[in-house]
Each structure stands twice: as C-alpha cells, then as structure tokens.
Amino acid sequence: MQIIRTDCLVIGAGLAGSAYALHAARAGLRVELLCLDAPLAANSDWAQGGIIYENSATPERLASDIITASDGTANPAAVEHLVREGPAALKALLLDELDVAFDRDAQGDLEFTREGGHSTRRIIHAKDTTGHAILGKVAARVERTPEITRRSGWVSIDLLTLSHNSRRPADRYAPLTCFGAYVLDVASGEVHAIIAKKTVLATGGLGQIFRHSTNQPGSVGHGIAMAYRVGARLIDLEYVQFHPTVFFKKNAPRFLITEAIRGEGAVLINARKQRFMEAAHPLGELAPRDIVSRAIHEELAASGEPCVYLDLSALAPEFIRDRFPAILARCAEYGVDITREPIPVVPAAHFSCGGVHTDLQGRTNVRHLNAIGETGCTGLHGANRLASTSLLECLTSAQFTALADAQEIAALGPTGFRLPEPSAWQAARRDADPTLIRQDLQLLRSTMWNYAGVVRSDKRLTRARRILLELREEIQSFYRDCRVTRELVELRNAVETALLVVRAASLNPISKGCHYVANGSEAEFTGRPANT
Structure with a gap:
C-alpha cells in the first residue's frame, strides 16, 4: 500500500472541490484532488440555468427569496453569509480572473434571467450550459497550478481517523479526528492511503439513489456515507429537491x-x-x-x-x-x-438540501474534516433550495473553508497535526458478481423512488426501510469478501445514504419544502429529533 502525504486532500473535483483547491494552493498548501472520472464529470458541469449575481444595493430581496423558498426554515446566518460574500467571490474568480463567457447584451453588460422563486432577474448565464462554462475555466486553471495534483479515476473508500485507523493503540482514545482516506486507483485496482492535515468532502449530491435523477452517474452520497461511518453529524437529509x-x-x-x-x-x-x-x-x-x-x-x-x-x-x-x-x-x-x-x-431527484453539518467555514464535528458544496449543509437551503444558489454556494464555501484551513495549518505549524502511519489495507481476493451489483442498485433506486420520492407516507417509508435494511445486509456480506471496485464502493455508499434519507424522513412528520408527507402535519416547524 502506497502512502501519499499532503496538506489537503479534496475528495471531489466539481466546482466546490476545484475552487477550494485553487484557494488552498494560492495560500501555499499542497493539494491532492480526487475525481471519479474526467475533470468535468461533475454535477456542476451539468448546471444549465445560471448563477445568482445579486450585485445591487438591495441584497435583502435575495435573502427574502431564499428564506421564502425554504419554507421559512433556512439558517439566517448562512443566508446572510451567502448574500454578503457571494457576489464578491463570484466577481473575483469568475469575472475578473477567469473571464467566464457569460452572456452579455449589445452594450457588453451582463444579461440577467429569472427562475422560479425569484422576485427579480438576478441570474447570469452562459446560454444553457452555464455550469460547463464555469467548471471548464476553473478546471483548466487547476491543471496549470503546480501545487495541485489532480488524480482522475481515484475513488475514496473510507476516511482515516485516529480512533479507527492509527497503528498507535492510544489514539483510539483521542477526539474524533480525520487524517486522510483510503483511496482506490480504479485503473490499477490498487488501494492507497492519502495522509492529509485537512480532508475535504466535495463529492456532490445523492440523486442517483433514485430511479430518475438529473445527477451525474456515481452521485450516490459518497461523502455523506463516509462521514456517517466516522461519526460526523448529518442534518436535513429528508429534504431532497426534485x-x-x-x-x-x-x-x-x-x-x-x-x-x-x-x-x-x-x-x-x-x-x-x-x-x-x-x-x-x-x-x-x-x-x-x-x-x-x-x-x-x-x-x-x-x-x-x-x-x-x-x-x-x-x-x-x-x-x-x-x-x-x-x-x-x-x-x-x-x-x-x-x-x-x-x-x-x-x-x-436533483439536489440534496441537507448533508454533512458544517459551520460557515466548512468545519464538521470531526476534527480536520470539512464538507463543502452540496455535500455540506450550513442550513442555507433549509427545506428547499432556491434556484441557482448552488453554484454560488460552491464558490463561497470553497473560498472560506480554504482560507480558514490555511490559517489553521499556519497557526498549528509543522508539529500541530497527528498524522500517524495508517493500518494496512486488508484486500480480499474474490471478485464481486457484477450482475448482483447492478440488480441491487436497481432495487435500491426503485425502492427510493416508489416509497421515499416526491410524496411520502409512514407506510411507504416503513416499507422502504425494511427493504433497504435487508439489502444492506446482503451488500455488506459480499463487500467484506470481495476485491474492492468502484461499483462496489458506489453500491455500499448508496445503500447507506438511502437508509439515512429514509430515517431522516421517518423522523420528521411535518411537511416542509421538499419533504412532503401525505399523512403528515403542516404545522409550524418546532424542531425534531436528530437525524443520526
């Protein structure tokens, strides 16, 4: 098992992950950036409508629209942060530095459009391929940045923590602390360990756990499942926007x-x-x-x-x-x-409003583990996301998380991080049956679509949980016995994420935003048990 050491490990190379890598590299940090496929194989690349650029003197209108779309449940601090910092982050990176080809009128001014839930035209766009225009420019800059090593076709398997993966017995008594991940090089089939001072989950959404989805293949909540397995707090997973x-x-x-x-x-x-x-x-x-x-x-x-x-x-x-x-x-x-x-x-299924709980600098409850973009959840979207906020959230969460990480790494110095030798990866030798993997994934997606989709009920969710629990047992049994592959990692994370979504939905009887319960209450939101 090869061990790679770096300052920052970024899992996911969509807009959030790539923008984080750029900001971290400019702060003098070495970055390992993992992407499942080619650099542009991310949900960000498929974004069509545009990105909010509210550069007016009345940002309160945008804040009001975000909170209204959320059915009154968005985190006011997160909304205020995006409204205040988002336009400057967009202007600095996309307009001034990268000169993204947004549509302009005959006078050369930016063209603005309007989408659902917006009270005015405030969305800039590049025809109907805005995400591609943005991510293409960002990915090209990443490629030219020597401090960033981008590894295509590398899949994260599990996060490394002091309590689970250190060879030092006393480390199991340490606070929850992440120091990297086991990753699979799909081309060679080899598993490596990447040791990092900061690990950043930027794996995108979870839409592919449903039969119908707008998400890229492989978007099954990888970051959510990995974070859950090491004890990270999750929140608002019932709010899946269709x-x-x-x-x-x-x-x-x-x-x-x-x-x-x-x-x-x-x-x-x-x-x-x-x-x-x-x-x-x-x-x-x-x-x-x-x-x-x-x-x-x-x-x-x-x-x-x-x-x-x-x-x-x-x-x-x-x-x-x-x-x-x-x-x-x-x-x-x-x-x-x-x-x-x-x-x-x-x-x-389009967007996960919930995810791994973070503060406004991307920090989770696990030390040195961050989550940004769609993987993280600051509460910005509450129960429902306002159109065209996601790309702006990617930019702001990436920038502020990278700057906070750079400051902390500088403050702690070279001896401020416990980066032990990880336990060796135990590799099985038997190959998994690809037919079983495909059939299990189809069953999972049909179950989620039929019983935990646009409209939910207690009976539907109960049936979904029963099917998924049995399916997870089957998947875990051959995961333990088979050589790890991308498809097997995807299936394992998909069933974990699906169960987490179903459990969160089952715990919340109140219809709000994306989460609609056919036999539920529409009373005012007054809180509920923790999702995990």
Whole structure:
C-alpha cells in the first residue's frame, strides 16, 4: 500500500472541490484532488440555468427569496453569509480572473434571467450550459497550478481517523479526528492511503439513489456515507429537491430541462393541452420547485399519463435557438423539435438540501474534516433550495473553508497535526458478481423512488426501510469478501445514504419544502429529533 502525504486532500473535483483547491494552493498548501472520472464529470458541469449575481444595493430581496423558498426554515446566518460574500467571490474568480463567457447584451453588460422563486432577474448565464462554462475555466486553471495534483479515476473508500485507523493503540482514545482516506486507483485496482492535515468532502449530491435523477452517474452520497461511518453529524437529509422538468421519453436518458425556460415564458400543460400550475400556486410555473414537482406528481397520478409537457409556443423559434442551443440539440437527438412541439417532462431527484453539518467555514464535528458544496449543509437551503444558489454556494464555501484551513495549518505549524502511519489495507481476493451489483442498485433506486420520492407516507417509508435494511445486509456480506471496485464502493455508499434519507424522513412528520408527507402535519416547524 502506497502512502501519499499532503496538506489537503479534496475528495471531489466539481466546482466546490476545484475552487477550494485553487484557494488552498494560492495560500501555499499542497493539494491532492480526487475525481471519479474526467475533470468535468461533475454535477456542476451539468448546471444549465445560471448563477445568482445579486450585485445591487438591495441584497435583502435575495435573502427574502431564499428564506421564502425554504419554507421559512433556512439558517439566517448562512443566508446572510451567502448574500454578503457571494457576489464578491463570484466577481473575483469568475469575472475578473477567469473571464467566464457569460452572456452579455449589445452594450457588453451582463444579461440577467429569472427562475422560479425569484422576485427579480438576478441570474447570469452562459446560454444553457452555464455550469460547463464555469467548471471548464476553473478546471483548466487547476491543471496549470503546480501545487495541485489532480488524480482522475481515484475513488475514496473510507476516511482515516485516529480512533479507527492509527497503528498507535492510544489514539483510539483521542477526539474524533480525520487524517486522510483510503483511496482506490480504479485503473490499477490498487488501494492507497492519502495522509492529509485537512480532508475535504466535495463529492456532490445523492440523486442517483433514485430511479430518475438529473445527477451525474456515481452521485450516490459518497461523502455523506463516509462521514456517517466516522461519526460526523448529518442534518436535513429528508429534504431532497426534485426538479420538476426532466426530459422523459421511452428508451431515452433523463436530462435536465432548465427552469430558465419557464422563466422566459414556457408553461406546463397536461396531455389534454391544459395548463394546471395556475390553480396550484399564484406564481404558476415559477412557483418553488417542490410545489411544481408535487403539482406534476398529482396531475400524473390523477390522469395515469406517464408525463406532462413543457409548452414553448410563447417563445420565438429564433430566441429558443439562441438562448437554449444545448437543450434544443439534446432534445432533437431523441426526436423532439422544441421549436415546434412541447417537451415531455417528469420530476427527478436533483439536489440534496441537507448533508454533512458544517459551520460557515466548512468545519464538521470531526476534527480536520470539512464538507463543502452540496455535500455540506450550513442550513442555507433549509427545506428547499432556491434556484441557482448552488453554484454560488460552491464558490463561497470553497473560498472560506480554504482560507480558514490555511490559517489553521499556519497557526498549528509543522508539529500541530497527528498524522500517524495508517493500518494496512486488508484486500480480499474474490471478485464481486457484477450482475448482483447492478440488480441491487436497481432495487435500491426503485425502492427510493416508489416509497421515499416526491410524496411520502409512514407506510411507504416503513416499507422502504425494511427493504433497504435487508439489502444492506446482503451488500455488506459480499463487500467484506470481495476485491474492492468502484461499483462496489458506489453500491455500499448508496445503500447507506438511502437508509439515512429514509430515517431522516421517518423522523420528521411535518411537511416542509421538499419533504412532503401525505399523512403528515403542516404545522409550524418546532424542531425534531436528530437525524443520526
């Protein structure tokens, strides 16, 4: 087993992880940056609509919109932090330094659009591939930064802690402390240990534990499962946001249809070509995402139809071609010309509002373990995320966590960290059956979709927990006996994350935001037992 030593280990190379790596490197720290696949294989890359750039004198309106979308449950301190610090973080990195190609008008000024839940146009964009435009620039800068070693195809297996993985017996009495991770080099099949003063979870979301998802393959809550296994506090995992409009067609992949299309005037219609959102909410198609998703769910349940439709007839074909070229091309691949016909859509798991609990500098309750981006949870989103806040959260959480880590590493000095030799990795020799892995993952996703999806109930959650507990026993038995692979790591973390989501949902009987309980209460939020 090779041992690699560094200052910062960053698990995940989406916008949050890559931005953290840049800030840490500029502070003089050595960074190991792990990504599952190629540098742009992250949920950040698929973000379409845009990123908030509230550069006005009235940030209170943005704060109000975030809290309203959260159903009154967002953490006021986290909201205030994003509203105050976010625009400067965006301007410094994306506009001044990297000159990301955001759309501009004829005078060269930034173009702004509006999405659901926003009271004004405050979202800047790069056509309908904003995430790709941003992450492409950030990843290119990472590649040119010598203090950062980016390792593609390296998968984190488990975190290293003093109490679990140190060879020194007395360390098991130490406070919860992380000092790196066991990681798998997928290409070679070798397991290595990366020892770090700071370990940062930036693994993105958990959408792929559901049958329908907008997330990249492998987004099964890796960071959440790993953090849970070492005793980190988790919070708000019941609040999984389902995006209302995801492309739906038989034998075609699911992919996001940005909310910005509705912001520009598209409307939802049923199979009878009737609008239904006007009766569901005063904002109609621009209501918060949880409300739109439930309205679609109810429409489909009542009609028996497989999908609803997004009608773009109010938008000029020339405007569609110019503003949404990527969606136009992607839908055309599957026989839908969006300049002439509506887009078939269904809700799909999109964003985890909860995660590993952190403060505003990314710190968890485990010493030297941080979580940022979608993996972490400061309470910014509460029960429901306002559109286009996630990329801005990535930037701010990355910057402030990296600066805090750099300051702490400098203050503690070279002798301020216990970085022991880790226990050797015990490798099994038998290969796992790939058919069993695929079938188990399909069962897990179907269970979560059917019983812990857009609408939940006590009976559905009880059934989900029973199925998942039995499935976890099966998975653990062959995980112990088989050679570790990426697919096996993914399955192990998926079932752990799924159970955590179901448990959090079961503990909360109050319908709020993304978490809707069919037989639950809609009373005021007054607190609940801890999620873990």
